[in-house]
Amino acid sequence: MPRYEYKVVPAPTKGLKAKGVKGAEARFSHAIQELMNGLAGDGWEYQRAETLPSIERAGLTSTTTEWRNLLVFRRLRENDTEAFAPELLPPPEVVSVTTSEPTGQAEKVGDPTVKDSPETTKGASTQETQAPVSEEKTPDHEDGPLDNGVEDTSDIDGVSTTLGNLAASRKDAKTDA
Numbered sequence: 001m002p003r004y005e006y007k008v009v010p011a012p013t014k015g016l017k018a019k020g021v022k023g024a025e026a027r028f029s030h031a032i033q034e035l036m037n038g039l040a041g042d043g044w045e046y047q048r049a050e051t052l053p054s055i056e057r058a059g060l061t062s063t064t065t066e067w068r069n070l071l072v073f074r075r076l077r078e079n080d081t082e083a084f085a086p087e088l089l090p091p092p093e094v095v096s097v098t099t100s101e102p103t104g105q106a107e108k109v110g111d112p113t114v115k116d117s118p119e120t121t122k123g124a125s126t127q128e129t130q131a132p133v134s135e136e137k138t139p140d141h142e143d144g145p146l147d148n149g150v151e152d153t154s155d156i157d158g159v160s161t162t163l164g165n166l167a168a169s170r171k172d173a174k175t176d177a
Contacts, residue, residue, distance in 0.1 A: 004074040007044055009035065011069035035071070044073035 015027025016034060036046055050070045058064040 003077045003079065005077045006047075007039070007073045007075075008050075008070050009039070009073070011049060011071050013069075032071075039073050043075045045075060047072040047074050 012028065012031035012035060014031065015021075015024055015029075016031040017027060018030050021027055021030045040046070048071075050072060051067055052070060054066045054068045055063050056066050
């Protein structure tokens with residue numbers, strides 16, 4: 001369903017002088033013609049003329065009713081969703097990723113800036129995967145499911161002294177209150 005925006009302008013009260021236009025009626029119709037053609041050039045379509053009451057002050061305490069002649073125009077309103085034209089990004093390229101358990105860093109395979117050093121590769125088990133990563137356990141990966149990016153949620157062996165001291169101080173604060 002098309003949606004419109006409307007513009008209401010006061011009708012001319014005086015005629016416009018122009019070459020070859022003579023008489024009060026001709027000047028008045030020329031003024032309306034110029035107004036309508038000007039708005040039509042901006043995409044406004046003439047709808048109708050209205051005469052509506054306008055209550056105005058007259059003096060300090062009284063009001064009077066004045067009748068105003070108005071011209072109503074409309075045009076199609078641009079819908080924001082139709083006018084919106086996003087720039088589409090290119091599809092992501094498939095990157096082979098190598099992860100090392102001790103460092104937890106991902107390296108781009110074939111990247112000349114990343115060098116394999118004996119410290120990072122010694123004793124580290126690596127997995128090579130293709131993006132996107134699947135969570136299913138596959139027969140060629142006997143170590144377990146592929147990394148899905150979620151942190152390890154297994155229980156901790158012991159509580160550090162810092163956390164133990166914090167818990168003890170909070171316990172003492174609760175018993176004091």
